[in-house]
Amino acid sequence: MPTLDRIDRALLGLLQKDARMSNKELAASVGLAPSSCLARVRRLEAEGVITGYRTELAPRSLGLDLQALIAVQLRLHVGEAFNSIGDHLRSLPETVAVYCLGGATDFLVHVACRDTEHLRVLTIRSFTSRPEVSRIETSLVFSFSRSNLAVE
Amino acid sequence: MPTLDRIDRALLGLLQKDARMSNKELAASVGLAPSSCLARVRRLEAEGVITGYRTELAPRSLGLDLQALIAVQLRLHVGEAFNSIGDHLRSLPETVAVYCLGGATDFLVHVACRDTEHLRVLTIRSFTSRPEVSRIETSLVFSFSRSNLAVE
DNA sequence: GTAGTTCGAGAATATTCTTCGGTCTCGATG
DNA sequence: CATCGAGACCGAAGAATATTCTCGAACTAC
Numbered sequence: 001m002p003t004l005d006r007i008d009r010a011l012l013g014l015l016q017k018d019a020r021m022s023n024k025e026l027a028a029s030v031g032l033a034p035s036s037c038l039a040r041v042r043r044l045e046a047e048g049v050i051t052g053y054r055t056e057l058a059p060r061s062l063g064l065d066l067q068a069l070i071a072v073q074l075r076l077h078v079g080e081a082f083n084s085i086g087d088h089l090r091s092l093p094e095t096v097a098v099y100c101l102g103g104a105t106d107f108l109v110h111v112a113c114r115d116t117e118h119l120r121v122l123t124i125r126s127f128t129s130r131p132e133v134s135r136i137e138t139s140l141v142f143s144f145s146r147s148n149l150a151v152e
Numbered sequence: 153m154p155t156l157d158r159i160d161r162a163l164l165g166l167l168q169k170d171a172r173m174s175n176k177e178l179a180a181s182v183g184l185a186p187s188s189c190l191a192r193v194r195r196l197e198a199e200g201v202i203t204g205y206r207t208e209l210a211p212r213s214l215g216l217d218l219q220a221l222i223a224v225q226l227r228l229h230v231g232e233a234f235n236s237i238g239d240h241l242r243s244l245p246e247t248v249a250v251y252c253l254g255g256a257t258d259f260l261v262h263v264a265c266r267d268t269e270h271l272r273v274l275t276i277r278s279f280t281s282r283p284e285v286s287r288i289e290t291s292l293v294f295s296f297s298r299s300n301l302a303v304e
Numbered sequence: 305g306t307a308g309t310t311c312g313a314g315a316a317t318a319t320t321c322t323t324c325g326g327t328c329t330c331g332a333t334g
Numbered sequence: 335c336a337t338c339g340a341g342a343c344c345g346a347a348g349a350a351t352a353t354t355c356t357c358g359a360a361c362t363a364c
Contacts, residue, residue: 035353036311057168097297147242147247175322
């Protein structure tokens with residue numbers, strides 16, 4: 001369990017906002033020499049604090065105009081089914097995110113589709129036709145925005 | 153509405169997986185000269201296909217061991233309240249993501265907290281005590297994983 | 305004190321970025 | 335059928351950056 005000091009947190013805050021910030025600029029922002037800064041970032045990566053650098057795309061630019069949240073309720077709650085359906089949901093090309101939940105809903109899946117027909121086919125082919133799935137409920141996503149984690 | 157050819161899509165796929173990949177490596181992966189590759193990426197940024205580069209952090213490393221989804225139902229559905237509560241939810245330091253939904257639930261908020269006490273205080277202070285909020289329902293998040301958008 | 309440890313600075317090297325012509329292809333046009 | 339222009343790519347070179355390495359300061363424990 002790594003301890004994060006003030007500088008680590010500043011780095012994480014900056015990198016969350018812009019993962020492509022150069023090491024030099026990063027170093028200047030936190031008041032370190034580039035070499036020291038790089039060592040810190042490498043350490044944060046190695047310790048697993050930083051889990052990856054992702055590029056965020058506009059779904060619309062990819063022709064995915066329709067986003068939905070699909071709440072999934074399972075028939076069997078044995079561990080086996082839980083894992084296999086989880087992997088299945090994560091592997092769908094339409095999937096943006098998968099939540100595994102406690103409560104009445106077992107999974108909540110955020111999907112991006114081209115249009116309503118695409119969504120309709122998706123829910124049938126990849127959700128309701130699976131034997132583990134008891135019931136789903138689909139909600140339209142009007143807007144979606146992600147925030148940075150608080151690092152302080 | 154920009155048209156994305158095969159190379160654009162390859163670039164987006166690679167950058168989604170690793171936003172810090174160097175331009176040189178990126179160029180080699182798609183069979184382009186670095187200069188041409190850079191021009192493509194710049195164009196994708198300018199066209200709004202790429203909306204940002206984010207660093208993904210492990211919530212646990214930040215002492216945020218407890219994640220939850222909070223479904224929010226509003227009292228008034230006028231546009232005014234809708235925007236103000238949306239901004240409020242997005243501005244919370246605990247917020248990871250905010251969905252604005254159609255259906256019975258108006259907002260779904262993904263939050264990360266230190267512990268149950270933190271979550272309890274959060275739901276009261278930042279959710280139920282707001283006048284626009286009629287009712288909330290909190291679900292525990294056992295696991296959460298994000299996928300890359302299909303670019304092909 | 306002193307040895308060990310951690311952390312950062314600075315220099316030197318390796319690598320990469322970025323710009324700037326130049327070339328090629330392709331389609332339209334005279 | 336030749337010419338022209340637009341668009342896309344490549345390659346080279348200077349500038350900027352990343353990375354490695356070594357050294358020294360501050361701190362700890364004994």
